[in-house]
Amino acid sequence: MRLVTVAGPPSVGKTSLFIKVAARLRDDGAHVGVVKFDALSTTDDAAYAALGLPVRVGLSGGLCPDHYFVSNIDDCVAWGHGNGLDVLIIETAGLCNRCSPHIKGVLAICVVDNLAGIHTPRKIGPMLRLADVVAITKGDIVSQAEREVFAYNVRLANPRAPVVWCNGITGQGAMDLAFRIDAAPRIDTLEHHHLRFSMPSAACSYCVGETAIGETYQRGNVRKMSFEDSR
Amino acid sequence: MSPRIAAFLSGLGLPDLPAGACIDGWTAAMPEAALQDMGLDREQLAAHLHLLLQAETAEPPAAQSAIHTLTVEGGHGKDGHAEHDALVLSAGEIVCIVGPTGSGKSRLLADVECLAQGDTPSGRRILLNGALPTPDQRFAPDCKLVAQLSQNMNFVVDLTVGVFLDMHAACRQIDPDSGVTGRIIAIANSLAGERFGPDVSLTQLSGGQARALMIADAALLSESPIVLIDEIENAGINRRDALDLLVSEDKIVLVSTHDPLLALLGNRRVIISHGRIADVITTSEAEKAVLIQLEDIDAAMLAVRERLARGERIEDPIVWAHQSPRERPHVR
Ligand SMILES: Nc1nc2c(ncn2[C@@H]2O[C@H](COP(=O)(O)OP(=O)(O)OP(=O)(O)O)[C@@H](O)[C@H]2O)c(=O)[nH]1
Ligand SMILES: [Mg+2]
Numbered sequence: 001m002r003l004v005t006v007a008g009p010p011s012v013g014k015t016s017l018f019i020k021v022a023a024r025l026r027d028d029g030a031h032v033g034v035v036k037f038d039a040l041s042t043t044d045d046a047a048y049a050a051l052g053l054p055v056r057v058g059l060s061g062g063l064c065p066d067h068y069f070v071s072n073i074d075d076c077v078a079w080g081h082g083n084g085l086d087v088l089i090i091e092t093a094g095l096c097n098r099c100s101p102h103i104k105g106v107l108a109i110c111v112v113d114n115l116a117g118i119h120t121p122r123k124i125g126p127m128l129r130l131a132d133v134v135a136i137t138k139g140d141i142v143s144q145a146e147r148e149v150f151a152y153n154v155r156l157a158n159p160r161a162p163v164v165w166c167n168g169i170t171g172q173g174a175m176d177l178a179f180r181i182d183a184a185p186r187i188d189t190l191e192h193h194h195l196r197f198s199m200p201s202a203a204c205s206y207c208v209g210e211t212a213i214g215e216t217y218q219r220g221n222v223r224k225m226s227f228e229d230s231r
Numbered sequence: 232m233s234p235r236i237a238a239f240l241s242g243l244g245l246p247d248l249p250a251g252a253c254i255d256g257w258t259a260a261m262p263e264a265a266l267q268d269m270g271l272d273r274e275q276l277a278a279h280l281h282l283l284l285q286a287e288t289a290e291p292p293a294a295q296s297a298i299h300t301l302t303v304e305g306g307h308g309k310d311g312h313a314e315h316d317a318l319v320l321s322a323g324e325i326v327c328i329v330g331p332t333g334s335g336k337s338r339l340l341a342d343v344e345c346l347a348q349g350d351t352p353s354g355r356r357i358l359l360n361g362a363l364p365t366p367d368q369r370f371a372p373d374c375k376l377v378a379q380l381s382q383n384m385n386f387v388v389d390l391t392v393g394v395f396l397d398m399h400a401a402c403r404q405i406d407p408d409s410g411v412t413g414r415i416i417a418i419a420n421s422l423a424g425e426r427f428g429p430d431v432s433l434t435q436l437s438g439g440q441a442r443a444l445m446i447a448d449a450a451l452l453s454e455s456p457i458v459l460i461d462e463i464e465n466a467g468i469n470r471r472d473a474l475d476l477l478v479s480e481d482k483i484v485l486v487s488t489h490d491p492l493l494a495l496l497g498n499r500r501v502i503i504s505h506g507r508i509a510d511v512i513t514t515s516e517a518e519k520a521v522l523i524q525l526e527d528i529d530a531a532m533l534a535v536r537e538r539l540a541r542g543e544r545i546e547d548p549i550v551w552a553h554q555s556p557r558e559r560p561h562v563r
Contacts, residue, residue, distance in 0.1 A: 122242030125270030159282035
């Protein structure tokens with residue numbers, strides 16, 4: 001089974017785009033399934049299901065979505081296998097920009113959109129920097145000049161990955177992405193695989209339910225801002 | 232040492248590499264906690280910096296000068312009827328696309344934009360200089376072959392015109408002191424009529440000013456040798472000057488339009504019907520004479536609009552800028 005992780009900030013167009021990608025793969029005869037990870041709620045499952053694809057949703061609720069993702073990803077692979085899928089697409093919401101869902105040896109696509117502003121690429125961590133392919137959406141509504149500056153900044157953030165210009169509405173770029181997924185490594189299990197980078201860590205009193213504010217309540221992994229005048 | 236590395240590091244809130252520092256030594260000395268925050272491990276960071284440095288020293292991609300012709304071939308219409316001849320466009324040529332709404336003008340532009348290879352609904356293939364595009368030509372983001380301009384596009388970034396143009400120039404490794412920013416603004420002003428300076432915010436530009444700036448930027452700062460223009464009729468800019476500017480940079484210009492002034496400005500026009508190229512017409516001398524009349528009408532309309540806006544009465548007969556066709560010297 002070919003596996004691909006699709007990550008990107010909220011509402012960049014991941015679902016719109018991968019519905020087109022999945023449709024292409026399906027038209028080429030592949031049995032495609034999707035798992036969507038999100039924090040609180042999603043309607044993406046309905047969108048994929050409308051295409052007739054088997055789909056599952058994982059909502060992390062009160063947990064760090066990244067930690068929830070990595071604890072469940074191998075079960076997703078098992079589910080895909082059990083359903084005889086040829087391609088499993090994992091869509092994850094990149095919620096904190098420090099998200100790091102990509103796995104070594106698994107095709108990793110990061111989706112970013114032009115609307116987010118030309119400096120956004122530098123604000124996104126491993127999700128963008130360590131991706132194998134960067135899909136840029138929403139180029140239809142910003143100026144060519146902004147697209148070029150944005151792409152340049154993507155290049156600085158990830159000089160390794162090819163960029164695919166996409167449009168979630170027209171399906172531009174879907175064919176290229178489908179082609180890359182066709183060539184993705186086959187994965188039977190993720191047991192003993194590794195993340196490309198460690199996930200954002202947090203192990204402090206607030207992780208385990210503390211709500212009170214103040215020095216005395218801050219335990220564990222705490223880091224303080226500096227208000228010294230730096231010059 | 233390298234502008235790309237400096238820009239990348241500054242994005243991480245770090246100072247540039249110290250002069251003379253070697254990448255591997257510098258990354259080896261990077262504290263573990265800093266790497267954690269950066270979201271790259273030591274090897275990833277070193278590889279990243281090496282790639283940025285390589286990009287710096289690599290030959291600039293030969294995009295601009297390299298494309299002499301663009302060929303559209305192998306397409307078919309919605310009814311499956313094949314397009315007869317390949318359409319070959321040359322550098323420095325303006326080709327317009329006309330046809331009823333929904334006939335497939337945008338499809339043709341989209342096919343060119345993605346350098347279609349028989350994988351779009353029209354089945355068209357796009358060749359560059361008569362050959363299949365290389366993967367580099369399709370995927371290299373820094374030297375995208377096709378620049379686009381459409382009515383739907385807006386500047387969304389919250390910067391002044393001057394700061395943004397400097398930034399765009401820096402991406403192209405063009406020296407900010409070369410004066411290119413000032414030249415672009417001057418050209419945009421000559422296209423739009425309503426003047427603006429470098430200190431105005433991009434998002435405050437009027438529709439006409441924004442369109443004019445996009446065209447001036449595409450001509451002077453975009454590397455793309457192919458420019459696609461989708462419906463810019465009511466943009467409030469001098470259309471003839473705008474297109475002249477682009478072809479003077481030896482671009483291949485494709486314009487999809489319903490506007491007679493734009494349609495006749497092209498060297499040729501492609502007629503789209505039911506999703507396919509039904510005909511290609513070369514603009515005749517007689518048509519160019521008609522175009523001059525149409526431009527007179529356009530200028531007259533514009534003058535009346537301005538006078539109305541000033542609160543004037545419009546009672547005097549219209550004075551045409553050129554002679555009427557009967558008095559005009561005979562055109563071949
Ligand atoms: N103009 C434009 N709109 C787009 C494009 N791609 C997607 N959209 C729109 O962007 C909105 C969000 O798209 P989604 O596909 O739901 O985004 P997403 O990344 O899956 O969002 P989440 O899963 O909720 O994080 C929708 O209204 C899409 O129609 C594009 O290329 N251009
Ligand atoms: Mg989605």
